[in-house]
Amino acid sequence: MKFWSQYFIPTLKESPADAEIASHKLLIRAGLVRKLGGGLYTYLPLGLRVMQKLTQICREEMERAGAIELQMPLLHPAENWVHGPRWAAAREIMFRADSAGEGKRSPREPEYVLGPTHEEIITPLVKAEITSYRDLPKNFFQIATKFRNEIRPRFGLMRAREFVMMDAYSFDATDEGSVKSYHAMKAAYEAFFRRIGATAIAVEADTGVMGGSFSHEFMVPAEIGDDDVIYNEESGYAANREKATSGLVPKDLPDAAPAGGLEEFATPGVLTIAALEAAPHSVPADRQFKTLVYVGDGKPFLVILRGCDELEETKLGSLGFTVFRPATPEEIEPVMGARPGSLGAVRGTAKNFPALAGVFADQAIRLVGNGVTGANKDGFHLRNVNVSRDLAVTKFGDFRRVRPGEPDPRSGAPLKVRRGIEVGHIFKLGTKYSEIFGAAYTDDQKQNHPMVMGCYGIGISRTLQAIIEQGHDADGIVWPWAVAPFQVLICLLDPQLPEAMELARTLGAAAEAAGAEVIIDDRAERPGVKFKDADLIGVPLRLTIGGRGLKDGIVELKWRAAKDIAKVPVAEAEAQLAAAVREGQAKA
């Protein structure tokens, strides 16, 4: 039992100017966190209590799923990363940590980095400690602080530079075993989000810089989310926009027959899809081939899309380059022989085709069949370009961005889009890390094999804010029972009355006996202030004791989420409060 006057809950009437969204304002107004700097937050007592609830529930669900808790350093020797598979990409978001001593010049390369995640640490550990199939599978997890030098921290805890994450790493002998571990984690995640009272849906996702073979993100639907989820309720399809695909191109689509010979025509000053659509050329965007030049691991490559489609850059990750970026005009001209606006992938038209690492075509260009593309000669385009006859395609793939309304790949029904907050992510990694770090085991035939890995993360601190974003009203936070900093708030309107204080203690003890955590607002404040603060901090169950009610022999019981207030005779208060606590627990 805590007494508000002795505790520390600095609430604010007004939102700080730098908070923009509801959950961020409430985090600060309700006295959960305070900002130290961009993306850095102190957890005040109330915020810490919620974090502890979340970590405990997370721990329980991970252990229930068979994962084993450990704790790794937050400060990593840089060499672990330098020798890993993603140093080039990962270093961009890592903080370096070297001696701060005056006069000690930091070396060109960092000695230590602050850990953004722990594959590079756990895999060498497992390599050293586990060598037999008898010791597999294993799944290790920790709940710890992560550091990422986000280019743009945002919305309080939503995207912070320092945040709390549960991260888990599974090691299996076989691919089937790894799939099983993956599904065990997916089930554990679902149980976790259910228990904390959050709505989070699993969606198919891109594997990004993690690499690996497949993955799901857990998304909390919210307008302020950073991600677009493409979905269709009936078929159950749900995917991050970066990963989403559609049934736009029929699987049995035959290759289009050539419509005529290649013809070059002059298009002076026409440099965009839109310009070619306009008169006098009047080529619809869906009859054009768009040719983009990228640089992957130092070599240029081409991507061909329909003129009406947008590239989903993330999908280029499937091509296997460690890092890639759009090419600059200076890089394009020597290879293609033309500047952007007149580029194409027709055989024999580029100046230096062999310099290309490949020509990757989105499969939707097959819908174009015969179309128009740049001639690799400034001011000229080609018509009657036939996909199979003329384009020098290395490989077809899915590179376009899906649009709402396109057919669901499963059912053909129109796809929809909504925003979401990514609170968790699970990856089936395969053997990418185990091969590089040499994490192998010996099977019962004395054969060595790389372990098959999976990795799994839940943004605990981000989840905290997502819960607020999902559960608030005009007056403040509405905490789910399981994660509320306290479950019962006793609003003691007249703390100076000894009998009121005595009753508050008695009822508080009764609520605790029933399994709730109790805070008594015993401050010398006016009732209005206490009610406003009670709504703001969002404790699920409020019991009000006032001198006025006591004269009539009643106290009041109110759920934060509901409007109605129950008047309860003092004689029954203990029993009814205990019953309400049990009700809250049952719902959680």
Added chain:
RNA sequence: CGGGGUGUAGCUUAGCCUGGUAGAGCGCCUGGUUUGGGACCAGGAGGUCGCAGGUUCGAAUCCUGUCGCCCCGACCA
């Protein structure tokens, strides 16, 4: 890193265009009156106007630079 915005008391801000004593509300302290949905009265403390230069008799205000923060974009739990 590109684009936009913003820095004045613990918080929210006015003043800046048009240079001349830095003002309010909340919060805080003292006293009093109040007491069921952010009370009222009286008194009080609290500011190097982000920082550094410059222009000027004089700069919160104009100029230059710099730093922090916020928002939009690319990335992520």
